[in-house]
Amino acid sequence: MILIVVEYANGKVSKSTWEMITAARESGREAPLTALVLGSNISAIAAEVARAVDQVLVADLPALAQYDPELWSAAVAQIAAEGEANLVLIGGSRSGREYSPRVAIKLDAPLLEDVITLKSSAETNTAQRYTFLARVTETIESTTPIAVVTIKPGVFNPATPKAEAAEQFDVDLNLPTPRLKVTGKTAERSSRISLSEAEIVVSGGRGVGSAEGFTQYVEALADQLGAAVGATRAIVDAGWRPYSEQVGQTGKTVQPKTYIAIGISGAVQHLSGMNKSKTIVAINRDPEAPIFKIADYGIIGDVTQLVPAILTELKK
Incomplete structure (x- = not known):
């Protein structure tokens, strides 16, 4: 399967998630698309993304109410291993760049970062990314059974939801004891639409x-x-x-x-x-x-x- 870790904010699936779904659809890999939703009180998120994938795995737990890179990486690695995933797609957001290397280490898999194209087959995963301040487009390749990939935001067109919704399944996770405690948050207040969502x-x-x-x-x-x-x-x-x-x-x-x-x-x-x-x-x-x-x-x-x-x- 292709495992897509859903990103969301303010009760809605983020644009980056729809872009990851497009990347998965265009990769050429013949495998079911599976969305993994992590968090607490996330039924609306799961229902929204269910219209664009083949199945949705939901981990709705109080322990996941706040983002924690150790918990997120443990959850993603466990589901990827149990589901024998071929590809694990993670958004190239700040949090995605933080926990994706941990997922790759836990799965003993290569990490293809910030990719702008992705082609996958049973033998290889080939991607491109910018390097040298975007003066060079670099081609990278993995030949392992599984690869972790972060998708550069804003590169792929957002996927179009389907009329029918995929089936949802609750999953059990073996999470480590949290070592990080969030004591407060300060959100930037702006009446403007965000760059990533703007037309x-x-x-x-x-x-x-x-x-x-x-x-x-x-x-x-x-x-x-x-x-x-x-x-x-x-x-x-x-x-x-x-x-x-x-x-x-x-x-x-x-x-x-x-x-x-x-x-x-x-x-x-x-x-x-x-x-x-x-x-x-x-x-x-x-x-x-x-x-x-x-x-x-x-x-x-x-x-x-x-x-x-x-x-x-x-x-x-």
Whole structure:
């Protein structure tokens, strides 16, 4: 079987899970797709994901109410071993990158990290991933009976749920005694849609001029379009925007229907995080900016003049 560890947030299956299901479907491996849902009070999550896989395994336990890398890795490894899984797919989120190596060690399996393509057969698992700041696409291969794979977010198209729901099964787990206790959480509060879920993303680079310019042009356009806000690494390093908004090699990978790049020259590190967007619109005063090479629509001009004109037209 192909085991997919479900990621979810705020009572809904995360986009990364639907992307993992697509990766599994397109891998070529002839094996049933099995979703594993870990947590507490997760019946709604299990029911939602059941419409896209062949079966759902549910571990609804109070001990799993809070994410713990030791408990998650123990649970995933146990289910993978008992079910004789060929592939274990884990999201390339912060938590996924944390516990996936533990799963690989427990299963004595290779770990194929942050992959952007995946092909699997009875003999081999072949994947590709970016390396050297996305300047090189590296091909990696495993020849073991089982492999643990983390899927780079925003690369695969989200799977489409089916009309019929798969059967669900409760599972018993042999979990270790927790050694970690969560004493509190602080969540970032924002009324904006998250980058990973947005259909429209408006991003800004140094061409906006200043932190105030970012607010005046990028945020204003995002508010008008109901879009998420993104930023280049230079903007984040300058302290103008938080890291949670960074798009690129060392930030988030996004694949929205529309990506609007304002004052972004198009460094390869940034392009690697957004170049699979359906439609790319670039606004930059430098006609030689690399961003224009991948843009579907390019506007050459001063951001301080063009964006206010666009906002005026939108408000009409």
